[in-house]
Amino acid sequence: MSNFKQGRYSGYLRPISYIIDLVIINGLAWLYFFKEFNPIIFSVVISCAWIILSTYSRFYEVYRYTREVTIITLIVRQMFLFTLLLFAFSGAYNYFDFLPIVIIKYVLATFLLIALLKFTVYYLLQRYRLAFGGNYRNTVILGKNKQTLALENFFNKHSEYGYIHKKTFNVKDRETFNLDSCFKYLNSERIDEIYCSISELSNSQMMRVIDFADNNLKILKFLPDNKDIYSKKLKYDYYDYIPILSLRDIPIEEPVNKFLKRAFDIVFASFVIVFILSWLTPIVAILIKLESKGPVFFKQSRNGFNYTEFDCYKFRSMTPNDEAHLYQATRGDNRVTKVGKFIRKTSIDELPQFFNVLFGDMSVVGPRPHMVSHTNIYAKKIDKFMVRHFVKPGITGLAQISGFRGEVETDKDIIGRVRYDIFYIENWSIFLDLKIIFKTFISAVKGDEKAY
Structure with missing residues (x-):
């Protein structure tokens, strides 16, 4: 199954390009405009507008096979739209009384640097591929x-x-x-x-x-x-x-979407860790230790993005046993402790996975990862099962809120799960993530009957 592992993708180049371009835009604004007034309003508005404008114009959609003439076209179009944006901004805010010649000089200087950067990265990557055989x-x-x-x-x-x-x-x-x-x-x-x-x-x-x-x-x-x-x-x-x-x-592969999803994951996971796990962990740890001997946390290998294995963390809900890595919990499973029944019913046992999110192994929302032994079976048995590994696995997912949570009792369960996971991958949006999180929270409060 190691053949599934892929690499050599330069997915971080576009987010880095966004950051550098925003530094150029705001840095040159200091030189041309920010001598007599507070620049905060300008910086916030123009940075947000640049991100929206770039998404609309597909300014950062430059691939390894993109021709130079296409890159030049993207730069010229972006420069024209950005100039119109600046004039509109100047007209809307009388406080920023920019002279037209100053705006034009600023735009030309900005896009000269951005174009230089864009072509430098473009040609450096080509030289890197030729000289070292990387990024192939x-x-x-x-x-x-x-x-x-x-x-x-x-x-x-x-x-x-x-x-x-x-x-x-x-x-x-x-x-x-x-x-x-x-x-x-x-x-x-x-x-x-x-x-x-x-x-x-x-x-x-x-x-x-x-x-x-x-x-x-x-x-x-x-x-x-x-x-x-x-x-x-x-x-x-x-x-x-x-x-x-x-x-x-796959929408999540778009640089802006990838950045938004990762930023949301970091913020959301940090919130849960600081404001919930910081005080809940000692309480759960004491309850687990009082009932049974063994570690507080349970670590298990799962398959994630591109089929790579990672250690998935949970609060221990079973008595220590040699079958935990091979068999899922079933209804009435005598391995599950009394405390374990409660934390599984309320999904508290899953909360340590927010550390996995912070580490970058998981996302808050995505296809649920399976045990390695089960993944190897499903990959051979269930059609299109491996499509789930085109994105990071999640703590919760569309399949889980659609009735396909917990034990896989029949092939129908895993087939339904895969169908919802593929729909999520091909139709992702930040609003879909928020909807899934909201429904997961409601299910945790009510208690999911398949959480046992």
Whole structure:
């Protein structure tokens, strides 16, 4: 199962770029504007406006395959919108009486520095990939035709983009091509991205490839050489002049969304740790110790983001036993202590996981992580189970508030859980997180009948 682990993704570059650009915007404002008045209002408003504007204009959506001309277009468009924003701000606040020439000088200086930074990072990453072979992704192509050969040529010619092309499979050669052998190759060679020619694969082959990608944490993209694919809701990109379609768009992967979710996790987890766990932990610890011998906290390995293992923490609710890492608690389980029944019913036993959130292993909301032994079983048995590992696991989730909490009694339970988890991953929003947290709190107060 270690084949599922992925890496080499530079997910922190965009949040860092946001921070540096905001420093430039506010730093130059000190030089041009902040000589005779308090800059706080300007800084707060212009920083918030920049983040909203950048999200709308997709200013930070620069990928390894993005062309320089596209980056220039993004910069020019952002500069024009930012200039209009500054003039509107100056007109709305008479207190900030900016001269037009001062605004223009400020905008030009700001965007000269931002453009310099953007292209510096862009070219440094390319040099890093060429010189050290870092920040790369292994690719294969399914299908051999004029368009797939053009894509293969793109990968081989432009190594600065960080793609290492391993193999192109000739799907129509029935003597040499076999999907099962292909799947073994994809896992053994640790392939990150699969590119499919839609016209080369049959519907049944396509469904098998989609299922394999979902269950093995592979990114799947398509070359749109079949008109039927345009009827689907897919993400459209260009590699040079070659159109590429992505099967699954995950909102949490967007830099702004990733930043918002992580910031919310840190703030929420810190609040719970400081204002609840600080006084509740000693009380629960005393009750646990009075009833049974053993540690206060229970540590268990779980699978998280990209299938990596981490230690998940809970208040101990059972008498120490050798089966805790193998079997879930069942209704009437004699391993559960009296104190354990109460803290499990009220979900107090889960509260130490807010430390996991603070450490970055978990999120407040996300698919619930399973025991490693169970994950290994479900990954082989339940279709699309591995899709849950495209995001961080959560203390609570959409499946848990929708009736799929606790013991997995039948395959129907885990299938329902996976269905809700995938819906959450593909439809995430901060408001959905808040709704899930609210419903979880209500369920904890009432007492969930599946919490035993």
